Amino acid sequence: MDRQSASARAERLRRQLNELRYQYYVLDSPTVDDAVYDSLNVELRNLEAEYPEVVTPDSPTQRVGAKPLAKFASVAHTLPMLSLNDVFSIEEVEAWQTRVAKLLGDEPKEYYAELKMDGLAASVIYEDGMLVRGLTRGDGRTGEDVTANLRTIEDIPLRLRQDPTVPEQVYRGRFEVRGEVLLYKSTFAALNEVKAAAGEPLFANPRNTAAGSVRQLDPKLTAARRLNFHVYGVASEIEGVATHAHEHELAAKLGFRVEPHSELLYSLASIKKFIAGWNERRLDLPYGTDGLVFTVNDRASYLSLGVVGKAPRGAVAYKYPAEQATTTLLDIQVSVGRTGAATPFAVLEPTLVAGSTIQMATLHNESEIARKDIRIGDTVIIQKAGDIIPEVVEPIIALRDGTEKPFIMPQNCPVCSQPLHKKPSEAVWRCVNFDCPALERGRIIHFASKDAFDIEGLGESTVDVLLDAGLIKDMADVFSLKPDQVMSLDRFADISAKKLVDAIESRKHVTLDRFIYGLGIRHVGQQTARDLANYFGSLERFVAAEPHELDSVAGIGKVVSGSVTAWLSSERHREVLRKFAEAGVVPVSFERATGPLSGQTFVITGSLEQGSRDEVAAKLEALGATVKDSVTKDTTYLVVGTDPGASKITKAEKLGISQFDEESVIRLLGAS
Numbered sequence: 001m002d003r004q005s006a007s008a009r010a011e012r013l014r015r016q017l018n019e020l021r022y023q024y025y026v027l028d029s030p031t032v033d034d035a036v037y038d039s040l041n042v043e044l045r046n047l048e049a050e051y052p053e054v055v056t057p058d059s060p061t062q063r064v065g066a067k068p069l070a071k072f073a074s075v076a077h078t079l080p081m082l083s084l085n086d087v088f089s090i091e092e093v094e095a096w097q098t099r100v101a102k103l104l105g106d107e108p109k110e111y112y113a114e115l116k117m118d119g120l121a122a123s124v125i126y127e128d129g130m131l132v133r134g135l136t137r138g139d140g141r142t143g144e145d146v147t148a149n150l151r152t153i154e155d156i157p158l159r160l161r162q163d164p165t166v167p168e169q170v171y172r173g174r175f176e177v178r179g180e181v182l183l184y185k186s187t188f189a190a191l192n193e194v195k196a197a198a199g200e201p202l203f204a205n206p207r208n209t210a211a212g213s214v215r216q217l218d219p220k221l222t223a224a225r226r227l228n229f230h231v232y233g234v235a236s237e238i239e240g241v242a243t244h245a246h247e248h249e250l251a252a253k254l255g256f257r258v259e260p261h262s263e264l265l266y267s268l269a270s271i272k273k274f275i276a277g278w279n280e281r282r283l284d285l286p287y288g289t290d291g292l293v294f295t296v297n298d299r300a301s302y303l304s305l306g307v308v309g310k311a312p313r314g315a316v317a318y319k320y321p322a323e324q325a326t327t328t329l330l331d332i333q334v335s336v337g338r339t340g341a342a343t344p345f346a347v348l349e350p351t352l353v354a355g356s357t358i359q360m361a362t363l364h365n366e367s368e369i370a371r372k373d374i375r376i377g378d379t380v381i382i383q384k385a386g387d388i389i390p391e392v393v394e395p396i397i398a399l400r401d402g403t404e405k406p407f408i409m410p411q412n413c414p415v416c417s418q419p420l421h422k423k424p425s426e427a428v429w430r431c432v433n434f435d436c437p438a439l440e441r442g443r444i445i446h447f448a449s450k451d452a453f454d455i456e457g458l459g460e461s462t463v464d465v466l467l468d469a470g471l472i473k474d475m476a477d478v479f480s481l482k483p484d485q486v487m488s489l490d491r492f493a494d495i496s497a498k499k500l501v502d503a504i505e506s507r508k509h510v511t512l513d514r515f516i517y518g519l520g521i522r523h524v525g526q527q528t529a530r531d532l533a534n535y536f537g538s539l540e541r542f543v544a545a546e547p548h549e550l551d552s553v554a555g556i557g558k559v560v561s562g563s564v565t566a567w568l569s570s571e572r573h574r575e576v577l578r579k580f581a582e583a584g585v586v587p588v589s590f591e592r593a594t595g596p597l598s599g600q601t602f603v604i605t606g607s608l609e610q611g612s613r614d615e616v617a618a619k620l621e622a623l624g625a626t627v628k629d630s631v632t633k634d635t636t637y638l639v640v641g642t643d644p645g646a647s648k649i650t651k652a653e654k655l656g657i658s659q660f661d662e663e664s665v666i667r668l669l670g671a672s
């Protein structure tokens with residue numbers, strides 16, 4: 001390919017990838033399989049590696065890439081980034097409304113109501129349609145230049161989307177939007193899962209973690225946190241944008257994610273309804289919210305109302321009461337999970353928080369307890385944020401009477417009595433006895449859980465019963481359970497026993513990502529399991545993974561790859577895998593793209609110029625093909641690179657399987 005056609009191809013790839021990215025991240029409605037996105041991305045990367053001069057700043061490959069900074073530069077905001085006055089009751093909202101009506105000389109016709117997202121404010125600035133700068137709020141007048149970090153957020157377009165209904169002015173010169181950087185609850189949980197597995201102190205909450213992530217000096221770290229960005233306003237005067245609602249519409253047209261739950265309201269009664277309507281429902285949103293924002297919709301009126309102190313008069317934040325309560329901490333006990341982590345938890349005097357009774361709360365680890373100086377007998381503040389596990393915020397020291405007792409971490413595992421261990425670099429004590437019943441129990445519960453094998457009816461208590469009766473020793477044994485064995489247990493009758501065995505039977509062929517996740521390999525959370533499944537495609541290939549292959553899986557670092565390698569090389573784990581296979585438990589290969597090569601099975605031998613074996617395999621798979629390691633009668637084509645394996649060729653010849661050279665593969669990939 002010459003330079004000119006490379007540049008044209010790169011431009012088309014960039015457009016297409018940006019469009020797919022927008023559909024995936026902003027609209028949440030991908031139109032193609034991930035593998036298609038990935039293979040186009042690989043092609044663009046290769047092209048840009050070969051012709052570095054065709055790289056443009058808005059290329060999707062340029063999201064991460066900036067070098068770590070020594071510190072952030074301070075930059076003055078063109079317009080100050082204001083904050084909002086908070087109110088806590090409907091009466092205060094009414095008082096605000098009355099003030100506004102008085103100042104305007106009339107009731108505002110419309111209020112724009114939206115959710116107040118609980119993250120970190122940021123401003124993103126475009127010059128001629130290209131993202132040039134991203135700033136934190138800072139003190140409102142001056143923020144920190146976190147451009148490289150904000151560029152890693154997929155919700156933020158690197159180039160504004162072209163839209164024929166958008167005034168030209170937006171694409172010429174400077175244009176600025178403002179919004180909230182958020183860490184979604186699920187992303188937060190996944191990050192903490194990794195932290196917990198590594199025995200590191202957990203992140204406190206999504207908001208602080210989002211803020212910390214934006215202020216990382218190394219954009220790679222920010223990228224790994226998978227942040228989101230929701231726009232709540234436009235900070236440039238644009239012709240035709242006469243209301244706050246228009247600002248949101250404009251931002252959406254330009255490719256931003258805007259808060260989708262907004263409404264135009266016309267009266268105090270509808271404001272009341274909006275507040276009541278979101279009271280509970282907001283807890284089910286995938287991100288944290290701490291209230292609502294009401295804004296005078298008409299921009300001219302809003303601006304005429306001016307600013308007092310740091311807050312505009314034309315808008316107000318309604319804050320929901322925090323979901324905290326106080327109770328007595330009766331005891332601190334230690335539970336041991338599947339990774340051996342011995343986690344102290346609080347046993348509480350049962351109390352009602354945000355609508356549910358809480359009797360236990362996590363205390364994270366020994367050093368957290370010491371840091372917060374939590375003692376047995378303390379009156380403590382507990383907190384429940386949405387669906388996050390309740391936690392002890394702090395003790396109320398003023399209420400102590402001297403009978404409170406400090407917590408002493410036990411030296412031995414409360415289950416198997418073996419000594420607990422702690423690495424100097426970690427905060428967590430662990431039971432390192434592989435045979436500890438608590439670990440095995442934890443592994444089985446994890447394996448059967450919703451996000452793993454999802455076996456209905458096999459929850460904690462059933463696992464306990466089966467273990468106690470000696471019917472299972474490890475997760476693979478679950479698949480050999482017979483109805484009459486289960487029936488003999490106290491808790492079960494004919495029907496319930498059969499139901500459990502049927503439920504187990506029906507989960508023999510879960511998807512590969514669930515299978516890998518279910519194995520409970522340290523550091524392998526759901527996302528990592530998905531990455532691995534995507535990359536390897538089949539259990540066969542995953543089990544045979546070499547360390548260097550694991551290292552080349554996108555999103556997987558040394559720690560994870562080391563942990564996977566160690567897991568796979570353990571004889572006991574091999575035994576579990578063997579037992580799975582004997583019981584007929586075989587994951588279905590990872591969801592494949594369907595395409596022109598669907599139904600065809602390729603085997604690759606030798607090295608290819610096109611890229612690594614796995615890269616070429618990914619490209620073929622993106623077109624629907626299956627790629628396997630060994631030649632069998634089901635193989636459709638053998639792809640022969642340089643230095644091919646003689647045995648594969650001999651076998652293919654014997655079975656009469658067609659052979660392909662690299663040229664033909666390139667043609668095939670190009671033509672399909």
Ligand code: IVH
Nearest residue numbers: 082083084114115116117120121180232293
């Ligand atoms: S409007 C004039 N709308 O809350 C201030 N702010 O307390 C413009 N926030 O700094 C802000 N969701 O970080 C607005 N839908 C929303 C918001 C929102 C969250 C944050 C924002 C702001 C702070 C003000």
